[in-house]
Amino acid sequence: MTSTTQLHSVQDSHARFEAGDDIADHGYPATSDAAGGDNGNGPTRNVRAPKKARATKPIPTDRLSFENQLAVLKNVAITSGNTRRGSNSNAMSAAIGLKGDTGGLIARFFRSAGWFELADARGEYTASPGTIAWNQHITVDSTAQYDAAAKMRAEVAKSWFWEVLEPMLASGHSIRDSLALLELAKAAGATNHVPQLTMILQWLEWVGLIVIEDDYLRLRADRDAPAEPGEDSAESVVVSDGESNSDADDVAEEMTPPQLTTADESRGRPAGVVDTEAIVSFTLSVRLTADDLQVMDETQRDFVLALAERLRG
Structure with a gap:
């Protein structure tokens, strides 16, 4: 029986490192068992597995997660x-x-x-x-x-x-x-x-x-990009490109007086449509609450109430 000794070339560590080789495996090829002989019944021997071709560009290693x-x-x-x-x-x-x-x-x-x-x-x-x-x-x-x-x-x-x-x-x-x-x-x-x-x-x-x-x-x-803290506050709501912003919608609803109506709407006419039948037409809407009257002085209250009485005719 004779034995053979496999010799492996040793390359400079830094050169292989810079070239991107898997230096941790020290260059030893993987082996696999393969049957020998023409009829497949021959003795078992070690055969070198084909080595994966190295990429020509630097790519990440699969040896590290x-x-x-x-x-x-x-x-x-x-x-x-x-x-x-x-x-x-x-x-x-x-x-x-x-x-x-x-x-x-x-x-x-x-x-x-x-x-x-x-x-x-x-x-x-x-x-x-x-x-x-x-x-x-x-x-x-x-x-x-x-x-x-x-x-x-x-x-x-x-x-x-x-x-x-x-x-x-x-x-x-x-x-x-x-x-x-x-x-x-x-x-x-x-x-x-x-x-x-x-x-x-x-x-x-x-x-x-x-x-x-x-x-x-x-x-x-x-x-x-992830929103930074404070970006979703009501003070910094920004609506752009016609996109809906739920915070902005909420703010708009809070700012709209729920009882505010125009004369056109009270007559069943869409707001903003010109009334061509009228000789003179204008719309005035005034809404005062008890809180509003409390902050007025007596002269202001008398003026507003007198004006409202005259407009009612």
């Missing part, structure tokens, strides 16, 4: 701070409770999104100005995600994936997510990468550029 990717983003923003201190893949892993360099697998995608920048030290990244601003804002007000990510939206607008999707969404109409994924796959040279490409859509929704509804996505408008 979206929540862990977000945790890496925030940790690098905290580490960077105003001094722009860098973080390597081991530090990113430690931030989410992992060992090794798995946490760094998302770094290349974040750099393509404009949210990470290369640090001075080899293999390290710092957060972009937009990412740092987001973290500072969200730390003070955790409910202000949309406003906090404003600079990050400007940064990611230059990414390869937004250049693919933005023209498809520019009309304002919704498109199927499957169509968006297909175009992203074409642009990235990505086959069998649906989970990673789907994460791109998740990140675009997170940063506030798109809205995902069922199997469709569309551009996010300002009106889609």
Whole structure:
């Protein structure tokens, strides 16, 4: 019996990290059992499984959940701070409770999104100005995600994936997510990468550029942003573009005197219609309550009552 020893090439860790390889697996291919021989009854042997082709564009890793990717983003923003201190893949892993360099697998995608920048030290990244601003804002007000990510939206607008999707969404109409994924796959040279490409859509929704509804996505408008505290108060009611606003309707109803009628309406004629049969026609409506009379002085009350008596004829 003879034995063979498989030799695996070893690449520079930083080079593979920057290239976006799954460095945590150390390059060892997966194996599967396959039957040998022409009739399928031969001895069992190890056969290398086909390796997934690498995408030509940076895409998120499927080795980290979206929540862990977000945790890496925030940790690098905290580490960077105003001094722009860098973080390597081991530090990113430690931030989410992992060992090794798995946490760094998302770094290349974040750099393509404009949210990470290369640090001075080899293999390290710092957060972009937009990412740092987001973290500072969200730390003070955790409910202000949309406003906090404003600079990050400007940064990611230059990414390869937004250049693919933005023209498809520019009309304002919704498109199927499957169509968006297909175009992203074409642009990235990505086959069998649906989970990673789907994460791109998740990140675009997170940063506030798109809205995902069922199997469709569309551009996010300002009106889609969560209402800030106090926006729904009666003092700040704004009605635009002819859209109904329930608060404004309620205020209008409260302001309309319920007993106010015009002479035209009392005769069954719609208000505002000119009476062509009359030689002289005008409408005067006066309504005084007991409270109104109490705030008048005696001269004012006498004048109003005398006027009403004369008009009654």
